Amino acid sequence: MKKLLVTSIFGIFLLVLAACGGGGSDDASGSDNGDSGNEGESGGDSTLAEIQESGTVTVGFANEEPYGYQGEDGELKGAAIDIATAVFAELGVDNVEGHLSDYSQLIPGLNAGKFDVITSGMAINPDRCENVDFGEPEMLYGEGLIVQKGNPMDLHSYTDIAESGATVSIMSGATEIGYVQEMGVSEDQIQEASDIPGTFSAVESGRADATTGTEMTVKMALESAGNDKLEFVDDFEQPDIEGIPSYGAAAFHPDNDELREAYNEELQKLIDDGTVAELLEKNGFHPENNAPPEDVTTEEVCSGEKY
Template sequence: MERRTFLKGSAGAAAAFTLAGCLGGGEGESESTETTSTTEAETTDSTESGEASELPETITIGSDIPYRPFEYETIEGDLTGFDVDIAEAVFDGQLGIDYEFKPTSFDSIIPSLNNNNFRIIMSAMTINDQRAQEVDFSDPYFTAYQTVIVRQDSDIQSREDLRGTTVGVQKGTTGADAALELQEEFDGELELNQYDQVTGAFQALVNGQVVAVINDNTVNAEFVNNQGEGEVRFLQGEGAAAESGENAPDYLTLTVENYGIAFRQDDDEFRQRVNEALAAIKENGTYDEIYAEYFEG
């Protein structure tokens, strides 16, 4: 099986690639119309289960694509990103098994996992108590913050300035949860426009349909950088990172979160093997090399 490939054809995939070009300056993303039957994907995964103590020969990974820089398609049609490179290091490099990604809408990705449409989820997924009722998580492999971006010419200068405005979020994400908490804090004086893909929220910001987007800091940063100088900016201010004693960035942080790989709750032995592989790539320096490629310099 070729590395960095992915199954195409679910409803989630159609939504993903329809919106893949909405990043404006986000070069390298393209649409795709290839399809693979759900039956084929399910057949593949049904052979993965095997004996719990044995590693599968191949696994399918559910992921919300595009979500740059964690998973996205290049102009040549290759899948790349931080999660993709971590998957290669863990599954190919450490465990010696093949893998492929299956695009899936984020708001349905946990039910799809539990319906055996794929073996695991790698999709910049935050570990939280609500999700842990439905899936089991690997050890954390990334720390993120929920942040706010606005247009450069916006009058929004502080958290309180968001009161009475409309913000964009992606459905089913902790960004949407953070926006709902703000809505409650503002006694309902905050409107949420929810989009199937984060690219839809970004495009709404560019078009003036929302005044802000609430989303993960690294994904927001990728969009800000790709928009060109002076078009979009982070909302500044102290927040959750500073309050928790984290190395706080200079922009407003609404939450501090950790990402994990999600497993079905009956997949403990495979989860343990993946945890061991994650620990190995952190120990041997592979993780730091991948991190530096996407988030430093």
């Protein structure tokens, strides 16, 4: 993405809204105030002030359990959603308005002004840091592998996939696409699907031999699906590459420094008092193994220093 171009278009959009009185509008894909972003331009209020005044924050998320997903009752659920909800409550914002989006569309949607923040346990990495500003880490996690029952191709690592010529289905926009390629999986071995159920369907039908995603995502999705034709590879070998383990965090428009800094401040308080650990455990994470690291900052991850 061309960051400067997006920012320029975004700034023009803000000026038009300011001239028109700056109301917010929604669409089916999940959009919030069109003026989300450039604080103080045209003499307008900051995004943080607008959110606090309205009492509503618009959050983009992908349907990925247990990070962020929509329950059968329509309620927003997941560790990332719960953490963001707790943080915004501390900022005086009690209404979290979630908008479901394909994972690959979260960052474009944020930069187009559809969301105030995106939170889906998204892994911080240098490429993404070129397009959004991440908050501080909220969790860390590894990878998982799902295969057909009995693991007919004896797959236990990304290297096994590469060497066997197996095909792997991965959710579009997921970091795992880059991970498997780094471990030698060729482009023609990779299939993409719009969501986790789509990757499961590919494996179950035989169109793919395996699917991979973050460990908690694929494990819990398989448990929820009750699919006895697939199995989770318990002895999966974590790849020794940059980006693993992954550090998950909320992400903000590059112009929303005030909002991001306020979020980070309240997030740290909730980490310190144990609230974040409780919310992680509530959603099936290990409160210690998956807890946000004390000695890792987003700046270090973005620079590649802490991979």
